[in-house]
Amino acid sequence: MITHKKSIRHPRIVIIDLKTKQKSNIRHQPFDKVTIGEPLLNGGVFPYSTVSGIVKSIERKAQTLHITIENDRKDTVYSKLQNFNTKTMIERYHQTALTLESLYTKSPQNLIVMSYFFNEPFVSVYPGFILEHQTPISAALSFLKTTYGFKKIIVLVSEHVPSHIEEAIKDIDSDIQLKSVDLQNTPHHMTESINLYANQALYNAQPYNFLTIDSLIQMAEIIKHHRPPTLNYVVFSGDLVRQPSIIEARIGTPIIQLIDLIGGLYGTLHSSVIVNEILRQKQYPAHYESLDRQIKSLHFNQTFNVDVMDCIICGACNDHCPVGIIPSRIMRYTKHGQSTRFLAPFRCIECGLCSFSCPSKIPVLDSVKKAKMSHQKRWL
């Protein structure tokens, strides 16, 4: 049960993985000043600094170089970003940040925003989450509507939406609707819930785009502050977590600091940790020194052990897929290097139900993502 929501917007330091081994690529030296959005490597916008402050050190950790920046808490934005308009900013900084969005047609008419889980069917999002961010999200939705020409926007939330919130959203735009989805704990219920809207959209010839709520919140940050996303939302869950929580934190915040924020763990830090997908074991902290853009959930469990077995072609992933694609076949074709375009992997909304329902504990979503990435064009 996730009952806590915490925030750490200004950590003392941030550690950013530069994902390179070559020191010559790095634009800064220790004691240099950096600002938010300032590229840290030559030739590209990623990775960029998520705080303004002074470079403290550049160290090799887990085979790549990591830069540690001391936060001056001033949130100064990189001066060159002032020349960009908001649309360019979104397209430049949002596209590679997350890969959740699906583009069904070249000219989508409608948008569905899903808020009830972070790409993880087993980790539910705190129900009050969207409501707390109502104002910036509304602004972002209005911006998307006017800029990209969405006719209708549906935001799915995981609990009953209070009438005053619904009216407040309607006041902004009558074409933006909040719909509550009654979720239960089984994959079938989730499939059904998503089916309500996704299948309607898919099979009634109404092209839709999909966004997840965390993705939208990052977009809201770009729109509101005119700066690249600096905040991320991560879910802490599992038996070893004292206070299962959703934490809003600055990208680059050391994971140890986040663990302290949730009151520590019952076991040791090196116990079994699953990053993002519960079905895919990843050992901590070899790779994840600090909060990465891609980390959506951390599941700590001492006893949990995943034995991945061969695919038995049971079809559970296909039965549960809310958008009606065939993940098992996409996975097989991807594995053997065959084309999957005709199986439309780009329809995947990355809900993770395929991996969750797999009895062999295969990370099916990984293969679908891989196939999707190979066909995906620019979103929006």
Add this chain to the structure above:
Amino acid sequence: MQSPGISTIESTLKKRMNMHITILGITVLSLLIALIINRMFFLRGIIHIGLGTVLVISIEWGYLWLKKQPVSFKQYELWVQPINTALLIALLTPVRATYTVLILAVVFTYLSKYIMQWLFQRQIINPIVLGLIGSQLLLGQRLNISETFLSLFEGQLSDFSYWQLLFGLYEGFSISSTVFIFLAFAAGYLIISKAIDSMIFTHTMVHLIVWTVLIALLTSLSFPVVFNMIWLGPAAFTLVFLIPDMPSTPEIKESRIIYAFLVVWVYVFFRIQFGLIPAAFFSLAISQLVMWITERFFTRTHKHYQKMIVAIMIVLYALIILRLLVA
């Protein structure tokens, strides 16, 4: 909101173990019945099981050794699937058949399994079925297996009783394939434990029931005779253990519905044209092959398609009824 626990999901290992327990149970019951009927059958049954298991484990061990993979006999879970294969082959081989039939069945099973895996990256047809078909086709003339089955079957049609219907109609180790009560319990357990595909099982059973009722109502044959004709022998056994067995069945719902329909229709056609054994095994092999080919044209899945397929089937049945009524 509470997060759903991963323990609620049935794992592949659990499924295999449940299948293993069921097959073991059926084997023990079959042996007991064989012991009551004829001690020779019991002994031959034991030899069939032993020989099959040893052969299968040897082949698996040899394959792992050739691939230079570590072999451990301590982990029983790793050997559950091969033992299941051996027991299924032993249960489906008539007790009167020579050991050559069993050995060939095992060899063909593994040959077809490895070849299919190499060529298609999956088992498009159940290798056990291919193994049994292969062994019987190769030695069919010399052993007259289908004749043996047919003679047993036909000889007991005249003195039919409901008691026999429930507990089996012909002697031998393969009696398990006819004991409907045991099979019903096995099916119930496998469906609850999700070890077999309940959708395929239910659809196949419904189609079989519909065909039984149709033939009994529209022809001069009595219901028990038609029941024997349709359900006897390996038909009921394959319905529980082979038709909904996962690795060779279609992977999406629509094709699973069509598969169940196809298996029964082909089975009924073959049953009328040929005999029991060819009908059960050939229908399964043909349906799985056809479904593997046709399934490639399904690029997505949706409830509307399922409803359409069911509607088409109902129309087909209505046409059959009309045709028979007119005739």
